[in-house]
Every structure is written in structure tokens, then in C-alpha cells.
Amino acid sequence: MEQQRENEEDEEDTDDPRIAELILIKSMYPELRLQCLDDQLQRAIDEQNFHYHHFDDVSSITVLFNVDESLECRLTMSVDYPSLDSNCLQIFCHIISNKNQQKQLNERVENELIERNSLIQVVPKIIELWNEMKSSFSSDSKSKSNNVNIEKQSDSHSNQIDRYWIYSHHIYSKIKRKSIIDLCRHQYHLNGFMLIGKPGLICIEGPGDDCQKFWQTIRSWNWQRITMIDIEENLNNSQHSQSNQSTTTTFESFVEYIDRSAVFQMLAAKNSDKIIKNYLGI
Template structure:
């Protein structure tokens, strides 16, 4: 995947974009007035953005962005979904970051829904507010992604869902991801927050290049990758995918990392906002976690310790 969204929007009038975002936010909030229908991620974000628009805050100190979740329950569907929206400051000059959560939808149907939603969004004109259209599309199309299970007896559906969950949660997966660079404070936050939400362990390495490792149950890892690749990247690829059927074994025995954290190793400055990490210390960290062989896969050379 080779998206340049962040770089392509370099000449965007951020104040104009954020002003448009606030107007769309107010419209959507009025459309979903009931408790629990519309949930703002960060209650201080609106105030911070408004302060910036009023000229009382420099852009470099604007650390908030608009993010919210809309609960959608089309009348003709038995499935309820959550539409998660996270808006880059450059939106609508660049696409919004959106994905759905659908705990009652099976894995394949949910994946197909997210793929179709993504295709719909990339087909829309840039520069136009589109979240109302996205919600409308979901309301009109969600029924297509419901399976026959929705029309069976409740007991049969539960047994199938339980069986499906057992099958999906019996596979342990570790994903090694390479990015040309990771600088954006928002991407760095998403990388950590999504791993925490999905109960994944691993680490991320910002800078140039960027490295992300996540491990956990297969479905959660796939969900994480789906979200991550929807962000704007110059280059983002999976270098290695490790999988193991663990049956009903304790997943903690298969993890190489405790928790998920961002790692920083002796930062060295480069051109502009570029910075690089000490790769020798990265190798030491990988080797410590029995992953030293991964270094050559990323960088084409054998890793060497600094000591």
C-alpha cells in the first residue's frame, strides 16, 4: 500500500478544514441526540480546536483531533454496529479514518463490510464532507452483510457464534509490520490505543523506518491490521506473519512481549522532521525477546549488538 495522504495535504488550509469538521460534527450530533448514540472520544477536543480557530493557540500545540463513535441500528436489520470516526486535521482534503465494530457479526461478514465501506469512501470526492453519506451508506447496505444466521432460531445462532468464536480464538498470530516512517503523533497514539483495545501485545518503533509488532488472537490481529492500513502511509507492508494453533491453551505462554509499548532507542536527528533510532539497540531488544532473526528480514543485514 502506497498512500501519500499526509504529504499530499501539506498545502491544505488546516483552519478551513477544521472549521468544516466542526460544522459536520454539530450536524451529526443533532442527528443522533439519544443517549449512547453519539459518543465523543475526547471531550476537550472541541474546545482546543475552537481555540486554535480563534487564533489563541498555535497549531504546533494543537494535540487534539475530532474522534467519535456513532451507534447505528437500521430498522430492517438485526445487527447493530458502531461506526468509529477519527478525523485527520486535513480532512476533508484527505479521507477520514473510519472502521466499524460489530461484535455480533461473524468474522467474514464483518471483514466484507469494512472492505466495501473502504471502497465506497475512496470513491468519494476529496474536499467534500462525507460522514453523513457514510452513515447513510451503512444504513442502506448493512442488511446485505447479514448472514443467514440472523434468520435462524436464537439457540442455533448462539451455538454457531460460540463455535465460530472458539475456532477463531484458537489461533495465535504475530504480525511484523514495516513502515517507511512513523512520525505523526496521531498515528503513534492509534498504534498504541488500538493494541490496548484489542488486547494485543508487542511494540512500536517510531521514526524512519517504522516498525510495529503485534501478537494475540488471530481475529484481533487481523482487525488491527485492517485499521492500521486504512491510515495514510507512504509505505506499509507486512514483513512476516507467524501463526500457531494453540487450541484451548493459555495464550500468555505464546507471547514474547508483555503489554504493548512504544520503544525509543537513542534518537538521532535527520533532515526536517526526520529522525532515526539506534538500530543496534533495536537488535538487542529483539534478541532479548527471542526475535533477533527478524532484524535481517527488516533491514537485509544481520543484527549486531552495540556492546
């Protein structure tokens, strides 16, 4: 009996505090639609298994959650948790087009992370900050849209080359795959790739307007989870500012992949694998 009690105490001592906090956050804020990139870990959280041990004790845990339809968050919890640093949280807002506003939001969130050292403390503060700031962002965005609508349609914006990195929980549907290919190859002028399976990855590259329309279109479809990983803007200026030659892109066409390793090899060869590796914690 005493031995059993000691074993139970040892088990409690080795419980991962990250699991406990994720379970609590999911129960406290179900509207966030919290999801882990690791399916086994997600199942443990759904089942409220406080004694679940992550398959790799030295790896980080990455979770996604939505404060609302406008704000997506990605949080990486390292093995040093509850220690949090300013780089562990990435946010993407669909109603902010102004880089200064995005920077302002990021800075405020980073300050909150520095002051707090646990997810239970950080999440409610992010919700509070966003509720406080989103009305001003939304009104500024609408005002800007009305004032520069003609400018956005100008040739200079159309010639801007952007690159969007998109993550999906999975991509299996033949209908979605065909629609994505048709959008890229026929409706818009977009190159890149799509990795089908679980998880699913999409990278598009082309005119800024086309990238934006593509994202707005597929985001409206029914997905278990789809989120923007990163946006690289104005690639033609950043890569070719010293040249008057026509813009070249990283991808020559839009290609569908089944083999994940082939995607990483292709991206490594093009020196473009950093964003995906950072996102997946590789």
C-alpha cells in the first residue's frame, strides 16, 4: 500500500505542467478552439489525461487557438515552461493591414508575456487586449480601405510579389485539392506547392492581390483547422532592389506533393525551408 502511494506521488511529480495548463485552458475557454499539432497530445487534452507524457521529453509543444474569427495565435511551449519568452507566441490578424498596427499589437502582447509566466495568466490577458484594441483596428482598416481603394488597384500593387505560407490540419479532399490547383493555375497567377495529407501545407507566390484573394477564398471553406503561418511581402523589391531585371520567383509553377520529405528537400534546395521548420518545431 505504501509502495503504491509512493509510485503515485512519483507519477504526479513527473507530470508535465504544460499538459495540465492546456487541459485547464481548453475547459475554461472552449471558444478558443485550442488545438495541438500533435494528434496524440490533442487526444490526451480532450480526454483530460493529466498524466499523459509527451513522446519526447526534450521537444516543445505547439498549440493553435483563435481568440475570435479575426485573431489567430500560435504558442510554442518549450521544455523550460513555465518560462515564456517574447518569441514563443505568434499572432496573425485578418483585419489589420497596417504593419505599424500589427507591430503595436505584437509589442503589447510581448510585454504581457514578459510579465507573466504561464498560459493560464497569458490567455485571458490576450483576450482582454484584443477586445480593447480590435474596434480601433477594424475602424482604421475600413477607413484605409475606403480612402485607398483606387490605390490598391494600381499597377504598383499588382506588380508586388508576395508569398503566403498556410497550414492546415489535413488536406485530403479531392474537391478541395482540385479547387486549389484551379485557383492557382487558372484563376490567379500563383506558383508554389501544396502538400496533401496530415498536416497539409500550402505555399503560394505571386501578385499581392492574387495572394490575398486566394487566401480569402480558401479560408471561407469548411476546414477542421487552417491558419496563416507567415506572409513575406514585396519579394521583388527585397530580392531585386539593385536590379532592373524582371522579377523572378522561387517557384516556377504550382505543384501538388504527397511525400513530405520531398517537400523539405525541395525547400532546402531553394533555401526556403526556415519558416516551415520553425513552425513545425523541426
